[in-house]
Amino acid sequence: MRRSLALLALLSAGCASRNYTYYLVDPAPQKHPAVKDDGTLTRPFGFGSTTVMKVRWNDGNLITEVDVPILSSGQRIVVEHAAGSSDVKTIPASRVVPAPPTRADTSLVEAYRARGLRVAEDAPEVSIVRTRSLMQDAIKNGNYQLALEWCETVLQRYPSHPEFLRAKASLLLMMGERDKAIEIYEKAEGIESDPGVRKKLEELQKQQK
Numbered sequence: 001m002r003r004s005l006a007l008l009a010l011l012s013a014g015c016a017s018r019n020y021t022y023y024l025v026d027p028a029p030q031k032h033p034a035v036k037d038d039g040t041l042t043r044p045f046g047f048g049s050t051t052v053m054k055v056r057w058n059d060g061n062l063i064t065e066v067d068v069p070i071l072s073s074g075q076r077i078v079v080e081h082a083a084g085s086s087d088v089k090t091i092p093a094s095r096v097v098p099a100p101p102t103r104a105d106t107s108l109v110e111a112y113r114a115r116g117l118r119v120a121e122d123a124p125e126v127s128i129v130r131t132r133s134l135m136q137d138a139i140k141n142g143n144y145q146l147a148l149e150w151c152e153t154v155l156q157r158y159p160s161h162p163e164f165l166r167a168k169a170s171l172l173l174m175m176g177e178r179d180k181a182i183e184i185y186e187k188a189e190g191i192e193s194d195p196g197v198r199k200k201l202e203e204l205q206k207q208q209k
Contacts, residue, residue, distance in 0.1 A: 099130035162192035
């Protein structure tokens with residue numbers, strides 16, 4: 001009887017030191033180094049609850065931009081690209097969606113950056129070439145407000161772009177916003193001087209006196 005109890009105790013100790021996987025798979029599978037848990041992370045959520053991951057979607061017809069908070073508790077994010085459930089809070093749609101960049105924009109963006117001009121990295125990427133065409137079409141149709149909206153989609157990303165600054169000033173002038181047009185013309189001249197713009201600016205400044 002004592003021998004049976006001792007044998008049972010020995011088997012119990014052996015079972016306690018080995019999990020069920022040991023008995024199902026022999027030898028035990030090796031865990032890949034990438035999924036090994038080496039203990040506490042060096043900087044777990046070091047940036048706190050204000051850390052976000054920016055997610056963008058732009059198919060040329062609709063743009064969606066979401067700041068997803070990084071939380072230790074985990075989360076599920078649902079993004080609706082169209083009107084859906086009334087329980088989901090949505091952002092009002094704008095009239096124009098920034099045209100997605102193409103290969104034709106690469107050299108223009110590189111030239112802009114090479115001049116040391118500021119790029120608003122948080123703003124949506126936009127095609128300079130395509131937007132220029134859309135803006136010109138709106139101007140030809142006499143829709144200056146729409147042309148201004150197209151112009152703004154580029155300036156949001158490239159706020160110091162002299163061509164679009166001059167276009168914005170001209171559109172404002174055609175819409176009767178002379179003082180604001182002068183302000184934008186002066187800003188454009190400070191970045192890149194243009195003889196025609198300088199002449200027009202001088203005329204407008206004289207009219208102010």
